[in-house]
Amino acid sequence: MSGSSHTTSLAMVGVSHPHSSARFRSARGLGAEVVGAWDPDDAVLEAFCAEVGTVPAGLDELLASGADGVLVHSKSKDMVSLAERALAAGKAVLVEKPGGGSLADLRRLHDLGSRDGALVRVGYNFHYAPALEWARSVLDRDPIGRVSLARAHGASSSGEHLSSHLNQAADMGGALWVIGCHVIHLMIDLLGRPRAVRATVEKLPGWSDASSREDVAALTFLYDSMIASFDFTVHDNGEWFESSEMTLHGDGGQLTFGVLPARSRLLSLGGVDGLAPGWHDWRESSFVSSWTGDVSGFSDLAQVGNRTFFDRELAEFVEAIHGAPPRGVTTQTALDVALIVAAAYQSAAQDGRSVVLDELE
Template identity: 75%
Template sequence: MPPARATSLAMVGISHPHSSARFRSARTLGVDVVGAWDPDPVALQAFCEEVDTENCALEELLGGPAQGVLVHSKSKDMVSLAERALLADKAVLVEKPGGGDLEDLRHLDRLAQRPGAVVRVGYNFHYAPAMEWARSVLAQNPIGRVSLVRGHGASSRGEHLSAHLNQDADMGGSLWVIGCHVIHLMVDLLGRPEAVRATVTKLPGWSDGTSREDVAALTFLYEDRLATFDFTVHDNGEWFESSEMTLYGDEGQLCFGVLPARGQLLTLKGTDGLPPGRHDWRESSFAVPWTGDPSAFSELPQVGNRTFFDRELAEFVDAIGGSAARGVTARTALDVALVVAAAYESSRHDGQSVPLQPAAG
């Protein structure tokens, strides 16, 4: 018989702007979200009115019938709330980056190793149709051996000035909270690098002390390839228009962008079903803008395009029922945190190469 799907979830913490999108994705799947809690009573009430759910005490949700918990608090509180939920025998989906700093992610990884624990981290780009397309194309080996990879990421217009990206307890600003999206894709496709070199800096005249960083350039060192990731808070797009990756092989190149979903392939040799030459791909559905309605519970807008979240919640509820893991694990989120922590350390030492710390220990 197929595994049983989860039938009820609870929302713990609602301050993250993704909270209403994941709530609605759960309901779209036919899963009952029994209520929400947050330490800010004003924001909590606004959230409950927005999504039409119950304002509950934390103990009520953790002691209730919900089989899983969606943790969407401030980063510094994510792991402690996840731990309480796990101790109450709940599965947890923790919004990315999964915690405020490297030690948080190490602790979340340890929690995830406990027998029976179901822990997912909300790196929703993992479920992007463009990423799915890239994986399927690369499986055919149309570009040969890859020597160089480039990723680019950016925050949305003015987002770097928000309190959400400037929490004192977080180990970084926009690079950590938003740049981690594309860094995750790179780690997902390439694996964790051996070392990182980086510059993370403020640019005179571009922003003041209310934000933590303007631009960053990271180099990922692998035994058989080099990867770079550049990031800016000043692309001024709506959200992820410029976020993309390009892989350069000895028999072609592949480039893909997350939203709008798009891909370009140049294959010099071709493969079965792919003749030599250029091939373009676009998502076949109508594009829905990422940014949704203004939020009464967060300073940033709600999410309008729930495609990634719908897929993510489907995997989570299946995992609660015992299906094999297809989502983003705490170990992968820890690898992302290790890369970002190494980047900050390298930048503090004028771009010195910083070996990536072991995930365990």
């Protein structure tokens, strides 16, 4: 972290997202001053301030303050307008994922983030997962050869799909958009943006009522030299992300990794750079905090208990404020995620027809 990071001050703008308390605590843990919090819902704001020990403030007051950066954790539909106001006030901005409620929102956010002098990060905190870092470090040594196929799985925790947070009226989708975006982001991180998407997104009779938007989805990402698949369910028995993982199949082996708990398994048929041919397993220490934390008074979902990814994310944000080279999730990556999800919904509405991302309106 920059030597001047202890002077960094941040403001919370919108706090109804369940990740807001984790990022607040990560900021405090890094030595940043959090000057206050605002939310349009007074009851939500009061509950949040009582939870984390900060003071309520007016939006204009926070934007006019000396805060170096603003953390936006509002409803999805308000994220871009709040980010725009913060940027206009000369602040750096970290916007909670997915960064908005619709493809149009993410296009607007990317436009804002591309302007000279703008510093905008989008809170895809899995970017900082040790398992992803380990997978990247292994793949840099080319142990599995050319990849023709990748497979990924994602899920929301059981019952989460019925929450208001995953069914906001202005959002372009439900759990696939708000939670599935996590693993889609990981796929983009490793594979890049696909050319087109084919998908089915289904409501299954007898599984859930009209209070949630979807039950299961299957997406195929089309690249010029490979395909990748992503399947997603809202009916998962894991606490949060235990079943979420990704496998890359190459002509010289394969690599599988999962985010929580952090784990990976590599098969290298020929071996490379000190790796003998055969299977290699890696697991992070099992002495880790649960992802799910205490019940929240400011969101209908539980707080986050394991702040490992958030701590790393906030450190990068603070370093970037003080001039360090960017390493975080940019608005371009967040836009790519939105393009994929929007293409999936359009493809599903057209019985699985391929949708080219560059042709989306």
